[in-house]
Amino acid sequence: MPHESEALASTEAHGPASYDLVISRAHVFDGSQALAGLYDIAINGSEIASVSTGPLQGSQRVDAAEGWVMPGLIDTHIHLYNVRAVSDLNAMRAFEENELPGQLQLFLNHGVTTIKSVGDPTDGILTTRSKIAEGTLPGPRLIATGSGITGRDGHPAATIFSGSPWARDRWTGEVDSVQQIRDLVHHLADRKVDAIKLLSEGACAHSGEPKYFWQNPAFPGSVELERLPLDLLRAGIETGHDRGLRVTVHTTQQAAAREAIEAGADGLEHGVTVEPLTDHSLIDLMLERGVTYTPTLWIDDAHPDARGNLKKVAEAGVHIALGSDTFNGRGLFGANTLEEAELMVAAGMTPTQVLAAGTSGASRQCVRPDLGTVAPGKRADLLVLDADPTADISSLRDLSMVILNGRPAVDKPARR
Structure with a gap:
């Protein structure tokens, strides 16, 4: 009404x-x-x-x-650079010249006026952000975390980029000590990123626990992984907050989601996707801490529990932000964002709830009160x-x- x-x-x-x-x-x-x-x-x-x-x-x-x-739509979870095509500096420059302008225009063509990159090569994405802000490259407003931070041999370093050392070194920041993760967060903050993204890689086990194999239908094979150690997770979040940056964490399991929130995470990228969300105290914790839940159904709808989990957190009043996890090679930039909105409604959210998630809710996630x-x-x-x-x-x-x-x-x- x-x-x-x-x-x-x-x-x-x-x-x-x-x-x-x-x-x-x-x-x-x-x-x-x-x-x-x-x-x-x-x-x-x-x-x-x-x-x-x-x-x-x-x-x-x-x-x-x-x-x-x-308000224009805000997609809070995208990957702009082509992970398949960019494997060296020449390929990256060719992508920026030949593909990137068209991709940016596609977002605008579909009503997406702000995008948040949560895992792209730091140098490239920050240069692109500057060009858009200066008006020399037409496109939606760009917010960027730079490279995602993961554990040694974590996702996506050992998964998507396992065959490309050059890209692996630029898309991801691999750490295996508290000092390394603190130093990397400080480095990104010094580069003036807008936020920090850590990858716990949810459905993974800790050392000594049952093995977990990462699988994604968009990429061949499977890779055994472990979660980002808790002391590193805490150190990354604390350092991000010390630098005044919002920190979100890639998770897929309840245990990893709880771990991230208790460590101080501001948001969950993906949330809980690979299992039913049965821990109601976890939802209470999201509400208590004001955590934002980004469901990314466009990529995670294949998991049978992803929609039901989104419905549970939305009905409880958890903050929701629209984020598609758009990347090159599947669907169409911008159109994927609209599909994400439709999937969120199919999961049980009302159109008004989804519109808020893609505007004012997304602006909260991006700490941009001037938008949405x-x-x-x-x-x-x-x-x-x-x-x-x-x-x-x-x-x-x-x-x-x-x-x-x-x-x-x-x-x-x-x-x-």
């Missing part, structure tokens, strides 16, 4: 003030809820200036024709849709316009 937000809605008369851009006659999903009635949304520069029930004047005007406006909300003072990353996404999540595909930093980035006028 739509609600009117007193903080946003205004029926007062507006004078002759003219804004840079006005989207008129729109229903609004503001990042948390659908607002009652129709609104004009005004933009000045890169920010939303007004959200009004009365008409506003702008130098440019977009008639939403009683369609819907919502339609409100004055927020970043003007907006989608104009032809149909109501709060009624049918597939309406995200009925995209008419994408506005990034206050300017139209994708325009499909024939749809309006």
